Amino acid sequence: MSARYRFLLIQAFHLPKESQYLHRAVDGPKEGMLMNHESVKHLLENVEWDLHRGPLATYGDWPVETREEFTLVAAGRLAIVREACESGKYNGIVLLGGGEPGFPAAREIARPFGVAVTACAFSQMHVASMLGNKFSVIDLAENHNMYYYDLVVQHRFAERCASIRNINYPLPRPPNTGQSAVHLAKNRAQRGETSDVVEAALREAVAAIEEDGADVITFGCSALFWLQPVLQKRLSELGWEVPVLEGYSTAITLCKSMVDLGVSSSGLVYPSAHPKKFRRKKLF
Numbered sequence: 001m002s003a004r005y006r007f008l009l010i011q012a013f014h015l016p017k018e019s020q021y022l023h024r025a026v027d028g029p030k031e032g033m034l035m036n037h038e039s040v041k042h043l044l045e046n047v048e049w050d051l052h053r054g055p056l057a058t059y060g061d062w063p064v065e066t067r068e069e070f071t072l073v074a075a076g077r078l079a080i081v082r083e084a085c086e087s088g089k090y091n092g093i094v095l096l097g098g099g100e101p102g103f104p105a106a107r108e109i110a111r112p113f114g115v116a117v118t119a120c121a122f123s124q125m126h127v128a129s130m131l132g133n134k135f136s137v138i139d140l141a142e143n144h145n146m147y148y149y150d151l152v153v154q155h156r157f158a159e160r161c162a163s164i165r166n167i168n169y170p171l172p173r174p175p176n177t178g179q180s181a182v183h184l185a186k187n188r189a190q191r192g193e194t195s196d197v198v199e200a201a202l203r204e205a206v207a208a209i210e211e212d213g214a215d216v217i218t219f220g221c222s223a224l225f226w227l228q229p230v231l232q233k234r235l236s237e238l239g240w241e242v243p244v245l246e247g248y249s250t251a252i253t254l255c256k257s258m259v260d261l262g263v264s265s266s267g268l269v270y271p272s273a274h275p276k277k278f279r280r281k282k283l284f
Contacts, residue, residue: 003048005092005256008084009034011054012064012097012222013073019061021172023183023223026053035096036226036248043252050089052080054096062173063223064099065144074101081106085113092255095119098222098247099147104154108270116258117265120225120247121151123254124218125160131243132215134162136208138201138227139220140182141170148220162212164220165204169197171223186226201227202234209240217244 011033014026025033030051031041055076059069077095081102084090093115095103100119110117128135137152139145145164152161169181185197201224208214217235219225228246235242258264267275 003046005047005049005259006090007047007049007092007094007252007255008052008090009049009094009096009252010052010077010080010084012077012095012099012101013055013057014053015057015061015063020177021062021180023063023171023180035222036246039226039229039246040248040252043249043256047252047256052084055080060174063171064097064101065141065147065171065173065221067143067147067150070099070101070147074105077102078105078109081109081117085110085115088113090115091259092116092118094248094251094255096222096248096251098220098225099144100151104270107265111265111267111270112272114264116255116263118251118255118258120222120251121148121220122155123250124245124247125152125155125157126254127250128216128218128243128245129157129160131245134160134213135216135218135245136162136205136212136214137164137218137220138204138208138224138231139164139166140224141168141221142166144170144221162214163208165208165212167197167200167204169200171221180223182223189226189230198227198230198234201231205231205235205242205244206238206240209242215242217242219246222247 015022024035031037034051059072064070064073098120100121103119107117145166171180185195188195205217225246228244232244
């Protein structure tokens with residue numbers, strides 16, 4: 001008997017091995033390629049899962065941040081989604097990456113196959129809305145902030161999102177070189193040390209709570225997801241009883257829930273080319 005949960009996890013993109021901006025493994029065991037595997041492995045214990053490294057970035061050899069770059073990798077990821085659905089191997093697809101490129105189109109592809117599709121921003125927002133009245137997003141760069149702003153509106157959470165808070169530690173990209181401050185901070189956190197990145201995230205999270213009215217804290221770029229246990233601990237030490245969420249765990253959990261419920265997506269939102277029934281008008 002096959003596993004109840006048969007998931008394909010798809011990275012948003014991958015970079016060439018020789019890229020000076022490489023920030024995660026692009027080959028090897030799936031556990032080593034899955035960023036922050038240690039934080040989500042307990043959620044995958046009862047899942048039969050594969051990992052796809054995502055499409056090769058065609059815009060350059062640096063991580064995606066701009067609307068143009070997200071659009072290009074979204075197009076590359078859709079062929080992977082279609083192949084996975086047509087294979088019949090999976091009943092769930094988890095789109096990794098904070099900006100969830102290709103998510104609406106992936107749901108459209110997967111619906112006729114009955115395959116559930118989740119993504120990181122979508123999942124964080126939905127879970128956050130069940131835990132409090134408003135959530136705030138901690139993010140790392142101005143261009144990514146504004147892309148994520150569009151996602152909040154797209155997912156109809158503008159009234160539930162208190163703010164997007166920018167710690168201003170963008171990922172390296174031309175003409176800037178050198179190591180990523182965010183990834184260096186992750187290495188320091190794993191050694192039990194603090195960093196300017198952690199302190200900036202804590203400062204903005206507290207401001208989101210005190211000034212913006214946030215009840216829940218979430219993250220924008222997946223490069224910050226490692227901060228979840230660190231920020232949760234620091235907020236708790238300050239006395240703030242506020243949940244901190246990250247995208248991988250919420251997306252995996254939500255995908256399981258959809259499989260348990262036997263649902264994927266509504267055919268009214270993602271209709272087939274020639275649906276049997278149609279609505280004469282769509283209201284806003």
